[in-house]
Amino acid sequence: MLLCWLATPVVPAQSLTQRLFPAPPPVTIPTLEPPPAAYTFPTKETLSYSVDWRVFTAAVATFQIEQQGTTQKITATADTVGGVTMLFPVTDRFQSAFDTKTGCSSGFSKQTLEGRRKISSDLNFNYPEGKQTLVERNLVKGTSKQLTASIPACVTDSLSAIFYVGSHPLIVGQDFRFPLADAMRTVTVTMKVEAKEEVKTPAGTFQTVRVQPTADEGVVKNRGKIWIWYTDDARHIPVQVRASLFWGTITARLQSYEIK
Structure with a gap:
């Protein structure tokens, strides 16, 4: 008790601006709930998609999922095709991994070749220290940067989240929230289960459940409206993804799948 005053911060007097326009209350980040024990993640899975923009097939995309112990590893690729490649070539590679028992992501990496831009980045989560570290390299300019920010005890990433969501019951009219590491911030994503x-x-042809992710900030908000259609069965395979952006709507439809 004698030293309590040393731990008490000195609060400066509020300015007129602070009194008239008080700062918003701190955002409460939800806890990442573990995947339900009854859900079975595939040992190995390959999902291939055709990506359409307006009336054109603009790209092909693939998810490859492989389970190693309690770790689910995901590799995603996206490549433009046809005339789109001549206008603006895109070759993207993404990797992530998460623990099937806790749902916690261990990190997220990407290699993007978009037009003349070529970037490689690695995002790693250090839960014991409560921090995330991003190392980003510009492979054209030969430059790099490193950023560090805090994270809660457990988060998911934008790639792992697709399959983390699929592990949960998807009941129309019910929403659920989780923390997502995004651009060196932790944002709260709400999954709205809209309709069958x-x-x-x-x-x-699949019977599906349509889900819309929303957020108040970050990539989910800034990339327009997004919907994911999961199969209405125990597997919850993402068979269609649609993003409504300022320059048009793109839709990824399942082309083929192999599950073991």
Whole structure:
């Protein structure tokens, strides 16, 4: 008790601006709930998609998922095709991994070749120290930078989140929230389970559940509106993804899949 005053911060007097326009209350980040024990992650899975922009097939994308012990490793690729490649070539590679028991992501890396821009970045999560570290390299300019920020005890990333969400019950009318590491911040994403729909894709016709992720900030908010259609069964395979952006709508439809 004698030393309590040493731990008490000195609060400066508020300015007129602070009194008239008080800062918003601190944002409460939800806890990342572990995947339900009843859900079975695939041992190995390959999902291939055709990506359409307006009336054109603009790209092809692939998810490769492989389970190693309690770690689910995900590799995603996206490559432009046809005339789009001549206008603006894109070759993107993404990798992430998460623990199937806790849902916690261990990190997220990407290599992007978009037009003349070529970037490689690695984001790692150090939960014991409560921090995330990003190392980003500009492979054209030969420069690099490193950034560090705090994180809560457990987060997911933008790639792992697709499959983390699929592990949960998707009940129409019910929402759930989780923390997402995004651009050196931790944002709260709300998954709105909107409706059941029949969806036709090149891989077949599926009964699905439509889910919309929303957030108050970060990549989920800044990339327009996004919807994901998961199969309405125990597997919750993402068979369609649609993003409504300021320059148009792109839709990824399942082309083929292989699950073990």
